[in-house]
Amino acid sequence: MTASGLAGRQSHANVRSPFVRLTELLAGLEPGKPLINLSVGEPRHPVPSFVAPVIASNIAGFGKYPMLRGTDRFRSAAANWLGRRYRLPRAIDPSKEVLVLNGSREGLFLAGITAKRMLGERGGKPAIIVPNPFYPAYGAGAEVTGCELVALPAWRENHFIPDYDAVPDALFGRTIAVYLCSPANPQGSVLPRETLERVIARARKHGAFVFADECYSEIWLGDKKPVGALEACGSNYDNVVVFNSLSKRSNLPGIRCGFAAGDEKFISAFSELRNVSAPQVPEPLQEVAVAAYSDEHHVEATRRLYREKFDLADNLLGKRFNHRRPEGGFFLWLDVTELGGDEAAAKSLFKDAGLRVVPGSYLARADKDGKNPGAGYIRVALVDDIKTTEEALTRLASFGK
Numbered sequence: 001m002t003a004s005g006l007a008g009r010q011s012h013a014n015v016r017s018p019f020v021r022l023t024e025l026l027a028g029l030e031p032g033k034p035l036i037n038l039s040v041g042e043p044r045h046p047v048p049s050f051v052a053p054v055i056a057s058n059i060a061g062f063g064k065y066p067m068l069r070g071t072d073r074f075r076s077a078a079a080n081w082l083g084r085r086y087r088l089p090r091a092i093d094p095s096k097e098v099l100v101l102n103g104s105r106e107g108l109f110l111a112g113i114t115a116k117r118m119l120g121e122r123g124g125k126p127a128i129i130v131p132n133p134f135y136p137a138y139g140a141g142a143e144v145t146g147c148e149l150v151a152l153p154a155w156r157e158n159h160f161i162p163d164y165d166a167v168p169d170a171l172f173g174r175t176i177a178v179y180l181c182s183p184a185n186p187q188g189s190v191l192p193r194e195t196l197e198r199v200i201a202r203a204r205k206h207g208a209f210v211f212a213d214e215c216y217s218e219i220w221l222g223d224k225k226p227v228g229a230l231e232a233c234g235s236n237y238d239n240v241v242v243f244n245s246l247s248k249r250s251n252l253p254g255i256r257c258g259f260a261a262g263d264e265k266f267i268s269a270f271s272e273l274r275n276v277s278a279p280q281v282p283e284p285l286q287e288v289a290v291a292a293y294s295d296e297h298h299v300e301a302t303r304r305l306y307r308e309k310f311d312l313a314d315n316l317l318g319k320r321f322n323h324r325r326p327e328g329g330f331f332l333w334l335d336v337t338e339l340g341g342d343e344a345a346a347k348s349l350f351k352d353a354g355l356r357v358v359p360g361s362y363l364a365r366a367d368k369d370g371k372n373p374g375a376g377y378i379r380v381a382l383v384d385d386i387k388t389t390e391e392a393l394t395r396l397a398s399f400g401k
């Protein structure tokens with residue numbers, strides 16, 4: 001592997017929130033126009049109409065402690081949804097292969113700790129491989145377990161897909177987990193089936209886990225559904241765990257409900273750790289999830305809304321900032337070199353155009369030569385209604401002209 005192939009590799013993860021850094025960057029500045037917040041990946045589409053009645057009719061459930069693993073109804077609903085959504089080698093067993101989570105974030109963090117407890121030191125300092133840029137929870141797991149965080153860069157030239165094949169065997173041999181994110185936050189790239197198959201095969205060969213973050217799986221912007229890691233598993237789910245949630249799929253980021261599914265031994269060890277460390281998910285909210293996973297109409301409406309917003313982006317931005325429509329997710333990943341780089345652009349867009357966006361370098365790691373694959377980009381979340389999104393894109397398209 002080349003030196004640049006291991007960008008961001010370092011022993012001390014020290015993960016910081018990009019939003020805290022953004023607040024520091026913008027401290028003392030006032031938005032030059034009515035503020036539009038495009039920084040947080042929080043869908044602001046309507047909450048589905050079934051949510052309130054389901055909560056109302058299950059209100060008594062708030063009066064007791066829930067079981068950590070989730071209700072039978074929840075686990076079956078998640079397993080059935082996986083079976084309908086993906087072409088699976090065999091049905092997921094809801095009693096052994098599914099675990100309810102308070103959204104995927106806490107699961108993605110605690111999964112790293114579980115992997116370390118299960119695999120420990122395997123021939124050297126344990127490593128956790130993440131894409132670069134990456135969702136901070138992956139790195140936080142590496143940090144608290146003292147693992148080496150290996151951040152594989154995703155460049156435009158490689159369609160924003162990290163080169164997993166370039167990871168040397170010696171490194172894979174001490175790797176406890178490989179995090180994947182497809183569709184990717186922030187670039188919206190989707191991992192091809194062959195890439196998933198190769199990563200899974202290598203992880204199995206070396207005894208590592210694959211943690212596939214699929215929380216954007218339902219927001220695809222072309223006509224192809226993203227392939228899921230469970231579909232690329234062959235005849236069993238060994239070493240593979242997928243994470244998903246209602247936050248993006250059902251516009252319910254505030255309900256904090258999701259799941260992990262896959263490798264039975266992992267799910268068992270994960271439950272044990274979470275049984276002594278994680279909050280359980282309230283049962284009325286699991287009932288909302290049962291309703292949500294049983295309905296695709298609201299998900300189709302959501303996808304239509306995102307497509308409409310990306311149509312607007314295509315029309316208004318054209319090729320400006322090297323815009324290209326992503327395959328999935330709801331972010332624009334824009335090259336703002338012409339505005340003086342990502343931090344300078346985030347500041348001036350806020351100060352002069354009232355747009356709050358995230359500097360790309362805050363979402364990624366610099367390698368030992370200082371190269372950061374997020375530098376020069378901004379992340380723009382298209383999470384508002386159409387009218388607000390159109391206003392934001394109009395300001396963005398004319399900015400600096």
Ligand SMILES: Cc1ncc(COP(=O)(O)O)c(C=O)c1O
Binds near residue numbers: 244245
């Ligand atoms: C890539 C990625 N993974 C995981 C999450 C966590 O989402 P949640 O905990 O709401 O499921 C997010 C949220 O923004 C995300 O962007």
